[in-house]
Amino acid sequence: MKVLSMILAGFVVGYAVSDIRPFDSLLSSTAEFGSPTTIVNGLTVLALTACLVSVALARSSARGVLVVAIGAVLVVVFRTVGMVTGMFGDWAGAVGAGALLGASAVLAGRHRAAQASLAVAAIGAGLLGTALDALLQADDGPVFVWDVAGAEDAVVPERAIVMVIAALGTALSLYQAHRDVALQSHETRRTLLVGLPLPIAAGVVSWFAGGHDSGDAVWLGALAGMAVLAVVAAFALPGRDGRVLLVLFASATIGSMGFAVEDSLQLAVSVALLVVGAGIGYRWPQLYVGLGGLLVVAGASLIEGYVALPSLSQFALPFVVAYALVSVLSTAPGSLAVALPALFTMSLPVTVFAASYQAGLSLSSDNAVATRTSEPDHLVLSLAGLVVVAVVTVACAVLMRRPTQNPAAR
Template sequence: MKVLSMLLAGLTVGYAVSDIRPSYSLLSRTAEFGSFWAIVNGLTVVALVACAAAVALARASARAVTVVAIAAVLVVVFQTVGTVPGMVGDWAVAVGAGALLGSAAVLSGQHRAAQASLSVAVLGAGLLGGALDAVLQANDGPVFVWDVVGAEDDVRPQRAIAMVIIASVAAIALFLAHRNQVLQPHEPRKVLLVGLPLPIAAGVLSWIAAGHEPRSGEWLGAFAGMTVLALIAAFALPGRDGRVLLALFAGSAAALGSFGFAAGDSAQLAASVGLLIVGAGIGYRWPQLYVGLGGLFVVAVAQVLESQFDLPESAQFVLPLVTAYVLVSALSTAPGSLALSLPALFTMALPVTVFAASYVPSLSSDVAVAARTTEPDHLVLSVAGLVVVVVVTGACALLRRR
């Protein structure tokens, strides 16, 4: 039941995160991705609240932590079904998802299976939630969510139904599994010294990189800065806890050349989910962090070759398995470090310009059309990811000596 509760809590957090766009400022609705105000977005707030909640709640009783977790689940659900609209709702879902992540990390303790369930669920739902929405767009006819909030509200019925079901079962499982649990010793407050500046600094680097092509000096400089930031944070965490952060950052870097997991249709989505589960299972049974990092190295090398010789992309089909394996192999860790590290895959990924739209007048009318002018340099992205995987592997080797 403890593992199931963490799995469902992670799905709730991840599915909420998949609906949060890094360019949506929580301070100004008119802010664009390159705007300074876009630094304060939903993902940043999730990361900040998760870290603060994990450290604060570690000093509370298990019953109090469970109450916070269930309350956070309800906040996320209310926003999903349109009960809390507008910017207030955007803040509510970000704070709720962060509080749920922080409290779930505390409730997982150092139970490796619970941590693995929480981590892989957040990872999978966060990256594949948008694709799942597309699969759910199937039914015609009346849907109960429309009857509840009205069609004028910007609510996707399928997402709301899925979230209500997952969150309801999650709340029940959290109560049953943790009502009599005894928590682990307190989290050190110095985790806050890492977890609070980290997403803000990552947001600044993302802001610098926004609008620049990957081959530009600004983008590469921001990526180098993000790598340094990840290394500093990993070594500032106690003991070997920073390995989880480094593993997730390495997975994000290795995904640069392929633009993430394969989830273009139902079959690819099912395959990605299946590979995530298989990778997590293998990592739990035979955890070998350096084997996993070696797998990311192979993926990055394959992407370099694919970008050079116009080979069909295969890395995106392997990434779910390898990333889940690396993540689970890096566990177990302290709850505060886990809550700090899990949002890193979303907050520490630099934006990549897919194309620069230049508006030119149409010959047949006065309507402007967008013309595709540039594409990302896949070779630059792949080589940058390869270098980061090598650097992270060396950093993990140094952490091992602690």
């Protein structure tokens, strides 16, 4: 039941993440991509909330943490079904998902299976949630007919149904699994030291990388800055906990284009590979094997740019990411709450051109205008991924020399 509760909680968090556009500002509905307010987006708010909630609940009772977790689930659902609308709804969704992540990390404690279930479910739903929505709305797939009560026109009935079912299961399983559990307190000082500035700094770096006039040099400089942030944050976390953050950062770098999902079969394969990778990582954890797998994926991506091969690296990516992540668990609950959003907040934009159409001088023609957002080509992306994984491997090797952290709170 403890593992099931974490799977469902992770799914709700990840599914909410998949509904938050990284560059949509929560400060202004008219904010544009080049605006500084774009830095304060839903993912940043989610990451900050997860950190604060995990610290605030570090010494709470299980029942108190359960109240926060179930309340956060309700907030996410109310926003999904259109009962909390507009800018307030956007903030509520981001804060609710972050609070659920932080509370779930505390409930998972240092239970390795529970942590792995929470992490894999959140990452899988976050990366595959949009594909699931497309599948549910496909003409040749299952279509749900349900009129959602609420004033929000953007409500997706299929997503609302899935979220309501998942939320109900989450609330019940969380209560059944953790109502009589004695929670173990964990360190909070370093969690705040890393968890608050990291997503904000990562947002600033992403903003520079995605500027309209940025080129290869600017993008590579932003990636180097992001790598420095990840390494510094990893060493600031207690003991060896920073390895989780490093693995997720490396995964975000080489997986910038996401998993290969175009139909129901590919979606099922990606989910299956996530589960199998996590299971093998739980049974036979080998950090360096996982990092080696990330290197292989980055190398395969490089070769695919010049040889007509199937997108093997994209299919292998969920398996390798899940294996590498589970191999470095368990960790302190606060460190887990800080590290998990990094897969989304520390991923740089890689769109080369965005084509837009503007009315021409004559009424009979339109002009296509290509706007540059960032300019790294396939070779640059692949080589950068290889370098990042190599740096992460060295940093993890240094962290392995540290003594394991005493779970007692400081």
